[in-house]
Amino acid sequence: MKETCPDCKRTNIAEIMYGYPSSKFLDELKKDENKGKYQLGGCCISNDDPAFSCNDCGFLFGNREDEENE
Ligand SMILES: [Zn+2]
Numbered sequence: 001m002k003e004t005c006p007d008c009k010r011t012n013i014a015e016i017m018y019g020y021p022s023s024k025f026l027d028e029l030k031k032d033e034n035k036g037k038y039q040l041g042g043c044c045i046s047n048d049d050p051a052f053s054c055n056d057c058g059f060l061f062g063n064r065e066d067e068e069n070e
Pocket residue numbers: 005006007008009010054055056057058059
């Protein structure tokens with residue numbers, strides 16, 4: 001993850017995952033190396049959801065790309 005927070009300029013950024021998470025993904029979330037890398041965005045998807053969340057200041061930014069949907 002090389003995203004930078006536009007607000008505090010730090011790089012402690014979590015990617016927001018939308019939709020219902022698979023059990024495999026939830027297992028990945030529990031791993032120590034993935035702590036802080038992902039945030040669950042829930043199942044309510046609109047057209048202007050942020051793609052990233054700053055772990056330091058909580059700033060939400062970016063745009064969720066439609067092509068990232070699987
Ligand atoms: Zn920040």
